[in-house]
Amino acid sequence: MNLESLQRIDSRWIFLAFLLAVAIPIVNPIGLPLKISDNTKKVYEAVERIPDGGVVVLTPDFNYDNKGELQPMMEAFLRHLFLKNVKVVSVSYYGAASPLLMEEAMKSVGLEAYGKKYGVDFVNLGYLAGDETAVAAFGANVHALVKVDYYGTSISQLPIMERLRTAKDIDLEISLSAGMNYPELYLRQWQTTYGTKVTGGSVGLIYAPLIPYISSGQLLGYLPSMRGTAEYELLSRRPASAIVGMDSQSLVHLVFIVAIVICNIGVLGSYLKSRRGGAKI
Amino acid sequence: MTIYDVLVSLIASGLVLMALSFLYRENSWFTFAEQIVVGGLAGYGTAIGIRQVYYQGLTPIAQGMSWYILAIILGVLLFMGFFKRLAWWVRVPTAVLIGTGIGLNMRAGIETQITAQLIDTVRSISTPSLATNVNNLIVIIGVCCVIMFFFFSTETKGALMPVSRVGRYFLMVALGSSFAYAVMGRTSLVIARFQDLLSYPNYYTILIAALLILYDVLRHRKAL
């Protein structure tokens, strides 16, 4: 068998293997067990330790292009937060569609099911353009920057906003980020400046560069993409879509590993051929 | 599900499959779906920008904070780029945004991204546990070597060469593990789409898409 030809498989076969690896477990679930990491436990404990009546600011810093990764995470956090006696303020600095994602999450989780009321226990302040300037301005004086919520209601009519004046009043900031600079924004403008505690989760792509902040204690743990959400759902005993998706993740990862191994067998074939032929690589 | 919901669902899944058809080969259906996304996002973003200007710019002026007129003027200056003779004025609001951004980034950035990180790097290598000492030494050596790898002010020679090489090794491990998490992250998007596509009534569109691809494959085989 010509091992070298293993390096030249048509990409479309790999695409097909990938798509089948995603589709098959959705139709026929496997149900493999998951081990919960210390990092996920840190995030869970950070949420558990919010004092009664505390204020949590949840920032959905992602758009529809990352919905599959972070929407289940947002819903898992909301379910956990609504079980506690805390006030949840949602505000986004990433993209104009983030408040819509929060609306969808609210419909999916259901405020009323937890005995919560909009304006009293939860508020959606919508999107604020300006990135770092908006985050800094929000931290300095919330009421001077934000006049209405996402639906146009004046914040003076929302009892929840009486508790939140500056970033000092935030008991925990939960950042759900699709961009690397977003957790750093809150660390710079809220944590370093006002001492606000920060945790949350991110897309897989930016998780590894955030580990130094977890190690230094600046981030109280951070959930990595779907795996982190699945562990969090298990820990909070509220399984949802993330756990269901982990079976597909297993098969897809298998496809990647097999592809890498096959490619390297091909490389080995090239090397052996060149040695036998006496030609230089 | 009402007929309206079924229709909307079928349209959405049809467009999703048009987007995914790029995997088979580049085609007009993909471009059609792509242009819908670009147009939709641009339209929505513009609408949010208009709302932002109204609520954060014009409303404070109406409430007596007249100094916000400066913000409106600076915002309008951004549009001067369309006029050749007035194009220079775009630099003014740009300078305002950059200056504020630099100031905000620098003031807390040093403590957040440098000082706190360096403090955590300097760890003890004389603890009772050998494993902890080795791990802490790995961190100290790794951080120093990677920083030296990015030091381009002098030529990499002499003692700097092995240090730079070790830094490269640490970087390879870091980037490899980063890629693994990126794989998991991006796969979640495909899983989310398929969870939707494999539900009623969207699986009918998969059937239609599969038949169209089969027809295309056979057509190309005949042509050859």
Added chain:
Amino acid sequence: MTTFIGKREIPVIIVVILSLVMIIPFFIVVPALNVASTEIQRMLVPIAGFALILGGLNVTLRNAMKISKRNKGWPFSIVLLATFIFFLVVTLTPGLEMLYTTAYVTVLGKVNEAIMALIAVFMATMAYRGFKIKSFETCLFTLSCLIVMIANAPIGEAVWAGAPDVRNWIMDYPNMAGMRALNIGIALGIIAYGIRTMLGRERIALGDVEVKVKKE
């Protein structure tokens, strides 16, 4: 007659003043500067809103020109503009919430996600073609990727029970060291770039691009 402060100097002066207005109150309590700093931060939010409108206007004008000149792919520009106008109107008009939710949440959001999902599939080919072990560095890269992937997948954990511990060690020590140094380097670079901009040595960000014409 030469002027000391001209078109090139004014943006730099603005950058310096605003940077100092933001930085000084962080370290020294100066009430007037504190108020000025907070107020300027708030005033930038509507300017960012104008930037969003500018982006939309650019997209509209470029595609309108493409249609008028019948450039390649102009029918797709009609699709783009029609969608642009539709979403602009639906988002701004009160009373159209149901149409807005249907159009954005049910349709556009899913297609947007599907286009991003393509990246995942292309990453598979990227891994297949790119992860060739031909040196010690590529070996480290590939091995660390494989170990973390095995540990992240529940099936990997089931096959190799020690995979999560090895992954955690890789992430918490060698990966953390590399990423920390990368982050410190990026932070130092941003600070250096900021100082250079304040000193007027970096003008490209301010739109001052010099075109040098070679004399033959």
